[in-house]
Amino acid sequence: MLQVTFPEIALVLDGLRSSVAAAESHGCLCGALCATPHYSLERWLEEIVPEEATSDLGSENRPLKLLFDDTANALRGDEMEFEPLLPDDDAALQERALALSQWCEGFLYGFGTGAPIKAEDMPANIDEVLRDLTYIGRASVELDEGNEEEEQAYSEVIEYVRVGVQLIHDELCAARGRHPPSSSGSSD
Numbered sequence: 001m002l003q004v005t006f007p008e009i010a011l012v013l014d015g016l017r018s019s020v021a022a023a024e025s026h027g028c029l030c031g032a033l034c035a036t037p038h039y040s041l042e043r044w045l046e047e048i049v050p051e052e053a054t055s056d057l058g059s060e061n062r063p064l065k066l067l068f069d070d071t072a073n074a075l076r077g078d079e080m081e082f083e084p085l086l087p088d089d090d091a092a093l094q095e096r097a098l099a100l101s102q103w104c105e106g107f108l109y110g111f112g113t114g115a116p117i118k119a120e121d122m123p124a125n126i127d128e129v130l131r132d133l134t135y136i137g138r139a140s141v142e143l144d145e146g147n148e149e150e151e152q153a154y155s156e157v158i159e160y161v162r163v164g165v166q167l168i169h170d171e172l173c174a175a176r177g178r179h180p181p182s183s184s185g186s187s188d
Contacts, residue, residue, distance in 0.1 A: 002070045004063045006087050006099075012063050013048065020048045020106070023099035026085035027106025029068060033075055034169045035114025037176065041068045047110075075169045082166050084158070093150060097139075100157065104137035107165065123171045129164035136161065 010022040018025070025048040032039045032047075045064065067085065074082040086099045108130070136157065 001074075001081060002083065002085060003066045004070070004085075006085055008063050009067060009085060016049050017052075018048050018050060021099070021102045023084070023086055023103040024106035024109075026067065026071070027103035027108075028110035029071055029106075030075070030082075030084070030165055031107040031110025031112070032114045033072055033110075034165065034172055035111045037173075039114065041065055044068060047113075075166065080163075080166060082169075083162055084165070086158070093147075093154060097154060100154075100161070101137050101139055104133045104161065107133055108137060111168075117172065117175055121175055123175055126168050126171055129168055132164065133161065 006022055009025070013020065013022055013025060020028070028047055029039075029044050032044065041064075045061075071082070071085075084100070084103050086103060087096050089096075091099075111130070
């Protein structure tokens with residue numbers, strides 16, 4: 001369970017003049033955590049916070065650190081508690097769908113810049129999930145607000161992303177022949 005909300009992270013990133021949207025920044029974090037066993041808070045902040053704003057981090061760092069720690073713990077835990085950081089259900093469906101697309105783009109970026117295992121050692125089911133995340137990230141969506149079928153479809157896609165990302169994380173840990181590293185925001 002995340003201790004911070006989507007609006008809190010969006011506000012922090014806006015205050016830091018980040019060009020990275022809240023959903024995309026969380027996707028980037030998740031992709032990097034899947035691909036890089038010892039990904040650190042500092043490396044993530046380098047990706048999402050402009051260099052000139054790093055001196056402004058101070059108290060702004062707390063929500064980002066909480067998000068980092070909660071995400072790492074959820075991915076590395078046994079409870080399947082991982083969830084992507086996205087707008088709440090009270091946001092317009094169009095806004096939520098756009099954020100999901102940004103989240104997937106961020107995930108693919110974070111995964112691609114990480115240190116995954118060699119292609120020949122990559123479990124086959126990971127390729128399928130990565131391909132699906134690519135499609136979701138490229139999707140443009142025109143929705144009718146209040147359409148129950150579209151709400152249901154959106155919920156199903158979120159669940160697929162949630163489970164797919166957990167699968168990628170767990171499969172890569174298994175392929176590397178070890179358990180996930182303990183989560184600490186300061187390791188590198």
